[in-house]
Amino acid sequence: MNESDRLGKAVQDWDAKVEKSNAKFPERKARFVTGSNVTVNRLYTPLDIESQDHLEKVGLPGEFPYTRGVQSTMFRGRFWTMRQYAGFASAEESNARYKFLLAQGQTGLSVAFDLPTQIGYDSDHPLAAGEVGKVGVAIDSLADMEILFDGIPLDKVSTSMTINAPASVLLAMYIAVAEKQGVSADKLNGTIQNDILKEYVARGTYIYPPTPSMRLITDIFAFCAKEVQNWNTISISGYHIREAGSTAIQEVAFTLADGIAYVDAAIKAGLDVDEFAPRLSFFFNAHNDLFEEVAKFRAARRVWAHIMKDRFGAKNPKSWMLRFHTQTGGSTLTAQQPENNVVRVTIQALAAVLGGTQSLHTNSKDEALALPTEASVRIALRTQQILANESGVAETPDPLAGSYYVESLTNSIEEGVLAYIRRIDDLGGAVKAIEQGYIQQEIQDSAYAWQMDVEKNERIVVGLNKFQVKEDPPKGLLRVDPAVGEKQVEKIGALRAKRDGAATKAALEALKAAAMGTDNLMPPILAAVKTYATLGEICDVLRGVFGEYRPSVMF
């Protein structure tokens, strides 16, 4: 008998023995599952991964198919970028928070915009009432952006901006601020989220219909390839898909399907795949099921590498690499016993690091209740710093590789993802699948199933459906001053009175003409921004030409 046969026999005997004792002392559950409902076997052994070609499936760090990470030495070279998503109230207050975070050892900025900004409304728009400065900073024009980055050298920090439908406008403002600082566009580092497809399915800050939205996105790809070469032109996001209730497999599948749609659109617009693909980046969630999450990141890298190489024929290895940001899972935080969230965030951050993330945001314990206070943001950042400097998990790349369980999970997630991608291909691609509501329905079904599992106590959430205590309402939460809205409205009125109105008008006219034609929209948007045209004015011009997206509602 060879070794594998002997092992097979031993496992069989072991299983029979366990079954017998199981009859007397049953296991806790009839079926064990991951957070995403994948069955977890009683035991994993070398037999589970015996048939796989190690080099082909797992390989080496920094080498195709990048299962073990995109850099060869990973965190031995340098730690991931610690990047806390922040922004609230006015540009002045957010600027102060950024300076605080940089002073605490944070290594990159991540800008949260308020909802009117994200949907292309100025602060004085009727729909903005009550929303200005609430979930992020209010940016109406270049004047606000100048304050936001005042005293922050844009050639030294990298900045991620969570902005989608109006991404071109905010990128243009960033370029214009840098120019005023004497920093040329080719020296800028950062990311715009710019991922409209997941807005339609999960996040909701869409403006225009899919076709012109895809044009805006590919215009950014083309512009940045020439002018802002180090900029990550998109962050294709699974984060919000997961927050909306998807499983880990769905998160990866729908994100990569969106990625395929963007690459297709860019190629159709005449771009060479290796010209833009190296600047594509991704954004994933990290939930509590540690091993499943690590396997998810590994599987995502492997699947994407094959998509880029085999499906799109990319030749540049940089086009094959799935680089990603991670944020810990907001929806896993409980409003009950919020201190426990520090522990959840630690597990999730550990998953992201073991999964080889390029940057990480750790949530603060109070985020199920309000925007985080400075004190709770510090704990969240310290969690990353402890993982990096004290836990030892960053000392060798992909330390869980070779675990029979993790490799098996990586394979099963990969299979699940590929099955979904085939289904979406059959529907005509991600845009069609979204228009038909297929992706939304899949996510909603998972969200509902999860909620029912929790209500039936089939899933335990500590402090929520077990181990509850009587609690006093939390104190000391962050509140945004309601006067921010009024101040912002005053500011915008003053700006309109002060600027060269004729120049603004001409720039907006030029933008309209470009939008009606086929020219790249970035140059006219940049020109308009520099005349202090407001975000709302620019988006209104495009609304006039492109129309607005009307979703079909279902539940």
Added chain:
Amino acid sequence: MERRIRVIVAKPGLDGHDRGAKVIARALRDAGMEVIYTGLRQTPEQIVQAAIQEDADVVALSILSGAHNHLFPRVVELLREKGAGDILVFGGGVIPEEDIPYLKSKGIAEIFGPGTPTTTTVDFIKTHLKRE
């Protein structure tokens, strides 16, 4: 035959987080109610119009953007103006505890925070329905 309870689940404000709204909508439907979900970014005026048009018994508001103090009372106010003050209005989302007394004083019957079981909401509707 007994008329089924009619509910409008609405998302006032600009935030796009409607996981909760959709889960609630489905749970109420599974509990035998007739449910209409408005979709995102509804103004108080649109919500009230839908409630009256659909002859709703209940309006369930969901918001996570922080604009609740501005938008929730406006819904109740408009319903009263239109003579539909007997429609039960309640809300949910990320809403600080300290805002709840104010919202209740403005006619919002209850606020359900994160982690509330859907069965709690179903029971609440059944025991607090104002329309006969």
